[in-house]
Amino acid sequence: MIARAQKRFGPPPVSVTLVAVSKTFPAEAIAPFLAAGHRVFGENRVQEAKAKWPALRASYDGIELHLIGPLQTNKAREAVALFDVIETVDRDKLAGVLKAEMERAGRNLPCFVQVNIGGEPQKAGVDPAEAASFVTRCRQVHGLDIVGLMCIPPDGEPPGPYFAHLAALGRQAGVENLSMGMSGDFETAIAMGATHVRVGSALFGRRPPAG
Numbered sequence: 001m002i003a004r005a006q007k008r009f010g011p012p013p014v015s016v017t018l019v020a021v022s023k024t025f026p027a028e029a030i031a032p033f034l035a036a037g038h039r040v041f042g043e044n045r046v047q048e049a050k051a052k053w054p055a056l057r058a059s060y061d062g063i064e065l066h067l068i069g070p071l072q073t074n075k076a077r078e079a080v081a082l083f084d085v086i087e088t089v090d091r092d093k094l095a096g097v098l099k100a101e102m103e104r105a106g107r108n109l110p111c112f113v114q115v116n117i118g119g120e121p122q123k124a125g126v127d128p129a130e131a132a133s134f135v136t137r138c139r140q141v142h143g144l145d146i147v148g149l150m151c152i153p154p155d156g157e158p159p160g161p162y163f164a165h166l167a168a169l170g171r172q173a174g175v176e177n178l179s180m181g182m183s184g185d186f187e188t189a190i191a192m193g194a195t196h197v198r199v200g201s202a203l204f205g206r207r208p209p210a211g
């Protein structure tokens, strides 16, 4: 019923990219997804990606690997070599170093700006109030190709309002994509306009507790 109404009256549904988050899982656990045709994956650590993905890329074409974890500037060179999309740009220093490394490598990677949507002190990301101006600076001052916003809402709270807030910030900043939603809340995120959902445990199973 809803789909029929959308078809008659609504905008065309946006397509949603499934970023399969393979962090902590070994190459043997990832290979079946590649064999089945899936190509978009997410990792949160540069060192781990370096250990796993070059061999997988040698076996499978067309892989698109997203960095979804925090990036230190001293790892930017490796990140630019290993990843195809950087989802966690959140400060000027990193934006500048990333651009320099991309020029050096001759790669212009699409990037997302990470927004600390719950304003949590322990979490990475730009302040929501600064998201739009930071996107503008990344584009105009640093010359990065910013394609979207990314967020991780606070644990233990209904995520819908945070996703809606990110969607509003995305419109304000003039970006096309929203990376939001994980195993527990990707349906809510899609309802709020996610174009990329980052799903790990629902695909790969439970991870060992972070050490």
Ligand SMILES: *Cc1c(COP(=O)(O)O)cnc(C)c1O
Residues within 6 Å of the ligand: 021, 023, 044, 068, 069, 152, 182, 183, 184, 198, 199, 200, 201, 202
């Ligand atoms: C681990 C992780 C995910 C996936 O989490 P699941 O709950 O396993 O789906 C998504 N986004 C980021 C940034 C992550 O670190």
